[in-house]
Amino acid sequence: MGDIVSESTGDFISVRLGDFVGIRMAELARTASFLASEGKALNDTAYALFVDAVSDNLLPALSVLEKRANGDYSRDETPDTFPAFKDSHARASGVSCWDLFEAYVHAVKPAPTTVTRWRAVFLAMQQRFAEAGADGITEDAARAWIHGQITEERQASTVREVWLSASRTVFGWARVHKRIRENPFKEVKVDVPRKVQKREDGRSFTTEEASTILKASLTYQKPATPTERARRWVPWLCAYSGARSGEITQLRGVDIENREGVYVMKITPDAGTTKTRQTRTVPLHEHLIAQGFIDMVQQVGQGALFYNDMTVRKQSSDPLKPSRSRAATTRAHLGTWVRGLGVDDPDISPNHSWRHLFKRIGDEIGMPEKYNDAITGHVAPTQGRKYGPPKVSTLAVALTKFPRYKLD
Template sequence: MRLMDWRGSGMRGSLPSMSRTLGQPTQWGLHYGQLVDAHSKFGRSLGGPDEDPADEAESPAARRHIRQVVTELGQVASFLGEQGLRLTDEATATFLDLVERELGPALTTLGRRAEGDYSPDVRVERHPEFRKAAPEKRAGLSPWSLFEAWVKERKPGDATVNRWRAVMRGLDAFFEGRDIAAITAEDALAWKDTLVTPERSAGVVNDVWLRAARVNFGWALDNKRIASNPFEGVSVAVGKAAPKVREREFEEAEWSIILKATTGPQPGRIAAHNAAARRWVPWLCAYTGSRPGEVTQLRAEDIQHHKAGFWVMKISPEAGAVKGGQARTVPIHPHVIEQGFVEFVQSVGKGPLFYDPNGQRVKRDDPTNPVQAPWVKQRNKLAEWVRDLGVTDTNISPNHAWRHTFKRRAVRAGIEKRIRFAFCGHTSSDVGDEYETPTVEDMAKEMMKLPLFVATQGDSGAL
């Protein structure tokens, strides 16, 4: 019988059966003698069989030697390994000092048991009864596998997956793949403290990094995989906002540069769909306030002639992606039609207007790493092109600024709010507004109030 097992059991089992495992009395006497020798080597007294070792000053060398003997006699290393316990150096030293106090009395008692003496061991009675802690509940998910499970069930948009992918990879690396049920609120705070960097603002940390962790762990909580969400309520302090130096709409000089470039010469080797995107997407955004990605995904069949005599474009999730998943129909301004937009659409015939549907080569089946949609790539190319034209102010977006430009020009032209919202696909918090949703005919009528985009750099007419 091993000493550490005996102390854990309290020797309260079947005594005759245990006697067969206790060995010879001389075995325990020999071990006791080894313990006495370890103490006496350094001039220390072990004390009586039922006494604690004398509390005497000793050198570090003496302590190391005695702890080594205690480890061997008590078979401490194998005991900790079988229990699945890993102790720090400091905790190991404390544990061995405690075992040392019980080792002498335990060896003496085991010797008596081997001789057939099963009288009560009063020393054992002074210790609390050993109760093995219940195993800690595990979720069976690491931060990354949690993200995989969340994506599989919730099926979020590609933009969200791509934005949160780096977050959950970082979380998984920080916790070294630890089970999510073992991540505490204190652990969440420790991770949070590493996130703000010169390249990553507190606002981004709150809006992207901590939100991704909170949503994913919230899903685990809702699905009974964890008892609490350690990221709930965790945030970083956001400093004073940077001063606003300008409005987010294009200034006249900026939109003039872009719209003039749409009719200017293009590089000879540019692909036809890229040239078409430069030619028409800025104009459609300027007169409709649509998101650039909604325009770059348009198909020829989405451009239709309305029975009332005007042209419309249908923005639909069927063509790609629409924020909120709500399709809408938007009239196209006559100024765009006059420039030959319908003729361009008819030349395409069918299919995407601004990207090559056969040009995408990368294929992946990993839902946590979706391939960037071709209309998103085209939107990003347009942003780079606008920057190359000289619209370089980082306080505005080279694409999204068209929405701000449209909304401000529309309000100055006296177009009512519900019409502006309908053009841009914005929703109102007022439930009553749902009863006043404008028709496309209403939108087409109000659209005529918009001022034309007129050149100001050496030109005198509408672009």
């Protein structure tokens, strides 16, 4: 029994002495101050291991300080014995991924549709990198996360055009404005398999598809509602202008003008979203006027032509969660209607394919590319082409050569 007591007492004394030495070493090395300055909080086990590591090198460090005090500045070779430092966990910078997205939206004010599309990206990113923070994402981690978004439900093209584009753009903006040190998405690439092109007409409507839609629109000879007006006129306006369908569905009566005998439509940010954020004036094709488009505009008045703007609609005050515009809703409903007509090939868009068709016909009739771009709102490909935009009267003359659609 005495032997057991003696052994236990010795172990107890050894433990207490070890604790005392460890405490004194920690105080002498100022470990608490160091950890606080680094923003580190260790549990008891990790702290004990840290103090042990410090204790092993404290006396050599004190020896070096003593040499320096005595004028000896010779090289200290002790650090050469340390293993290379590898930080297994990226240190959070204090700014989160969502913080960057919010700052970008407030500063740049992208289109509501862009905010809505990118919102899901940064919600997912925030969840994945909550601990690392925006400045703690490495290029390897960014690449792995982006590639991990490719699933059976989400194609590589969507990941590249939405997820990677959103990440690279926002982080690039944050890098320029010194909110983060590096853009981890800058060199990330997503390979998209080349899609098999089965359609001879590419992404534009065939003659049969265009005829199906335009014939169906003519069944609404006396449209009584905004929805019926959209079905009657939006396909024809897109067909004769190559405009984006959303630019047409947001048109107001005030946007239709007579310029010295030439009827035009003003596609302007005042009416809603425009991709280039610039106003452009497009002449109306003579076939639209012959069908009675101007008469319809005069009957509706100055307000919205293709949606009901008479009722008050509650709008979101949160720029990070914008409301869907009524023009966008009209565009979506129109696309559903077109699909219901049997124009349901997944390789074409029920609304946007008019834009491809207009460009193709314009090339076939020899319309100068500069005029074609000015009408459709495509950005000029060269700096020189941006100078001296064509006059409306010039575009009107060019549009007279655009043939009428034949539905026979």
